[in-house]
Structure formats: C-alpha cells, structure tokens
Amino acid sequence: MSMLMFWGDDMNELIANGVLVQESDVAQADRAVAPSMLWHSGLLAGLAWIAFGILTWGVPNHVVGFTDWLYTKELGVAGVLVGAGLLLFSTSWAQRAGGTRLQELRPYGAWLVAVPVILGLWEYFTAKTGLLPVPFFAPPQSLIDVYIDDWQRLGGSVVNTLKLLAIGVAYGAVVGFLVGVSVGWSKSIGYWVHPVLRVLGPLPATALLPLTFYFFPSSYSAAIFLVALATGFPVAVLTWSGIASVSKNYYDVARTMGASEWFLIFRVAIPAALPQVFVGLFMGLSASFSVLVTAEMMGVKSGLGWYLTWAQGWASYTNMYAALIVMALLFSGLISLLFLVRDYVLSWQKGTVKW
C-alpha cells in the first residue's frame, strides 16, 4: 500500500510515456483518441477513505467502561463520503470538467492516501480493540465530541492565548527591532548594550518565570513581559547583525548623493537588513510559543496552556489532545502568516524559502 502510495504518480508518468508499457503502439493509439486524465492516486485515496469509514462505522467498538464513544457513526459516514467524493473527482470526466482547480489537488495525492491510513490505525488501536488504553488514548471520534461539547471553553482559551501573544510579541518585536537597529548603528550604544545582550540573551525566558511572577503586579503582565523577552532577543540580535552586515558600498553610493544620517538608517540600513529581521521574527515567534504556554500553565488563568493543565486535572486526556491539535494549527497558522507578510514585504528578493 505504502509503496503504491509513493510510486503511484511516477508509475502513471512512466506508463503515460510508454516506458513501462510493452505494447507501446496500443498505448499511443489510446492516447491519440482520448488522453486519459484518470487520477490514480486519487482513486486510491478514495478507496482508503471508504475503508476507514467502513472500519469506523461497521466494526463495533470495544467497550471498556460505562459508555460507548459518541459520533462513531458520524465519523464513519464522513469517511465514506470523503472517499466517494475523491473517487468521483478522480474520474477522467471530473478531472476534465473540474479544470485546473481539481488538478491542483494532484500533488497532495500521497498525503490523501496516508491520512486515512493513519486515521484507520488510530481508530483500530483505540476504539476498536482498546490496545491503547483509555483514558490516556482517545479515538478520533472523541475529539469531535470535545469540539462540539466544549467549544466555548476551548474557543475562549484560543482568544485569550492570541491576545496575550499579540501584546507580548508586539512589544518584543518593536523593542527588539529598535535595540537591534541602535546597537548595529551606534558604536556607543553598542558598547553598553552588546555585553548585556550577550550575557542575558541566552537566558531562557522561562527561567525568569518565578521572579517575574513575584515582581509584576499580575501574572498576566508577567507573562506579557516574558513573551516579549523571548521574542525580543532573537529579533534584536538578528536585526543588529543585519544592520552590521550591510555592504559599505550602499552607504558610499547614498552618501555621494547627499544622503543624511536619517536617510542612511531608514532608507539604506533598515531595508537592507529586513531579510535578517524576518529571520529574527520567525525565531522570536517560535520561542514565544514555548514561553507563552509555560506561563499559561504556571500562573495565567486562561489560554490554551491553562486548558491543558485544566484537562490534566480532570484526567481528561481527550480534551488535551483536542487542545493540542488546536494549538498546533494555531501556531502553524501564525508562522504561515508571518511568512506571507515576509514574502510580500521582501518580494524584491529572488528565491525566498517557502514555508
């Protein structure tokens, strides 16, 4: 199955090119009449989804405790429907009629097969056999239960997390950027700030957690400070190195044309350093996630980190999985957003790394 999954498209190509086909004449004649647009890995994916649906719906759950898993039937039906849809999309007719939009799915063919396989295994080892024990493991349908049942609390946590993150990252990015620019530009500022940055920078922001909870008026403001600190350090260091590594020739060109100091900083140094600044923002944002969740788990009484500890308190591991998935999507989405902004701002660059 997995072999097919990865080889499917290549095989199609080889076959289409007549390499693997013995009667190549026949193949060519075929193609001349109507080039087949059948999407092979799409068909395979459709079958895999249907198989997953049938497994979920048809095979009875292994009941351990007091109640059966809710939404088992619904998940099964959904699997079958997705599979049927994929089968339909994969036909020559749909591929031709759907045009480029449907064909954009083609590169994801292997993933569309892998996902139901993984879901099927997960379903099998949890709900169907109980080989992975409750309550530490939960089947896929239990997540649906959590999202439907507890969406208010979970949604509220997302909002609180985003709010705290936005405030902290904004402060950190702005201060880090300003520090980086001034250290990179001014020798005398660099003289004082550079050693401080060097010694205190590598200190993990989480290590300051107990201290900040003591010093700050509320655990919320302490968390903002820590998130800002975690974001600010990489932004400052990379902005600084970006400014410091700007080619002297750029300054020479601008100076001979009558540029003021202001112009050299804002029109030469900063734009030239921007690619580095974005690397700093990426690193800062990633670091801030870890600090944020820790702070929410330790002191702040809201947010996804708090939700995790709360779920642990009730031994509700299903809720924890649900929150982790939300967290993964949220943070990955934020990074993607940052890369989108970067691609827009740095559109003058060629060959930027795609996220």
Place this chain on the structure above:
Amino acid sequence: MVAIAEQREQVENHQQNIGSQIDICQVSHVFDTPKGKLPVLNQVNLTVQAGEFVALLGPSGCGKSTLLRLVAGLEPATQGTLLQDDELIVRPDPSRIVVFQDPTLFPWRTVWDNVALGLQARGLLRRDRHRVDDALNRVGLGEFAQSYPHQLSGGMAQRVAFARALVNDPSLLILDEPLGKLDSLTRLAMQTELVDLWRKNGFSALLVTHDVEEALFLAQRVVVFSERPARIKAEIRVDLPYPRHRGDPRIAALRREALAHLGLDDSW
C-alpha cells in the same frame, strides 16, 4: 589651455551643466593597517579642467581607486589638498557622483526608485519626478522602470547606475572601472554610450580603468600611475576628435606608448 578650449568646443553642450575643475595638489595618502602604515599615494598633482575627460591607468592595487575616493570626499587625504572649483573637498557632495565597478543598485528598490535615490535623499523628488524618467530614457531603460535589479543583466544594471548618477546633474562624474565586469561586447557598446553621455551632458569625468584601449577611446588625457605608492609617471594627451574609431592608427600608436609606460614593451 588653447588645446583644451578647442576640445571644449567639440563637446556639443546641450546642457546648462558645466563641468567642475578639480585640482589635486600634493596629495599623499597612507592607510593604517594592522601590519603598520601602508602608503598608497605619493605626492600626486593633477588638474582636471572643466568638462575634461581624464583617465587614470596603472597597475592593479596601485591606489588609483583611493584617489577617486578622496576626490569624491568619501575619505580625507592624509596630506595635501583637493579642490573643486577652488573650494576644498571635505565631504561627499551630489555634484561629484561616483559610479563603481559593481552597479551597487539597492536590490529592494525598483529601477525607478534606484534612479530616484539622489533626488529623494535631497528632498527634491516630489518636484523633480520627471528627471528620473528623463535619466532612464537617456540610458534607454525607460521600459524597465518597474523591474527589480535582480531581473537585469550586468550591462543593464550598470546603465541604471549611470542613470542614477546622471539624474543628479553632476559636474564631475567619478568612474571607478565602471565597465570592468561587463562582457567584452557589452563593454564596447557601453564605451560608446559613455562618450555620448559625456558629450551631451558636459560634466568633467575622471575614469579609472585597467583597459588601455578603453582609456584611449574615451579620454582626452590619460594619466599613467606607478606601482604603489602611486605617483604620476606619464601623461598622454589623446588629441583625437570624437566620435573616435577604435582602429585609428593614432590610437594604436598611443596604445604602444601607454603600454611602454606600464612596463609592457614587448607584449602589445
């Protein structure tokens, strides 16, 4: 002076712009390196007349480019004085624009914005936007105004660098091997363009090059420098009218002379 006046007449001076006179008086320069002091210029005396095109020839690393940086005002000379129209050169000024070997376009700016750099830096852009378009058209790149530098070929990028210089109406154009990195065909084409730009705009030009033929094709006077620390070894007056022909026997003769000064008697 008479000869120069005659040559000035050959210059079709459409522009209001009159070139600067540059006086380099007894200039010596020393670099402070970790290994000690490194003298690069030794008692250089040179005058560029208003509107004159002077080329500097010399062995690699002899200090010619340093002299250009001093004239541009990017660095102060260790000893001696540099004057532009009888005024001391103490800092960079938009009347003396440098074109470097690398185009050094700002990659984050479009071609148009790159050319607009000087006007923007002096706060003139709002009033003089048309000058940017004029300068781009003068180098034949009007259509590429919205391209980014990485989309240009080497020759086009260097043309943009010329446009970026010309938009400032410099009275002295300082050319630090501006065609040094171009392929030979582009280079020949750009030499002709450079002569045209100079004749139409009337600025003085000070060119550093390693290419003897280029110096003789472009300049009215070729100054030959010695090994580091550079001092002036010889001056060759190129008394040929423009437009010049590369195959001119007079250029061949002058080329032989220049190469002899550079210590290459046999290899021409």
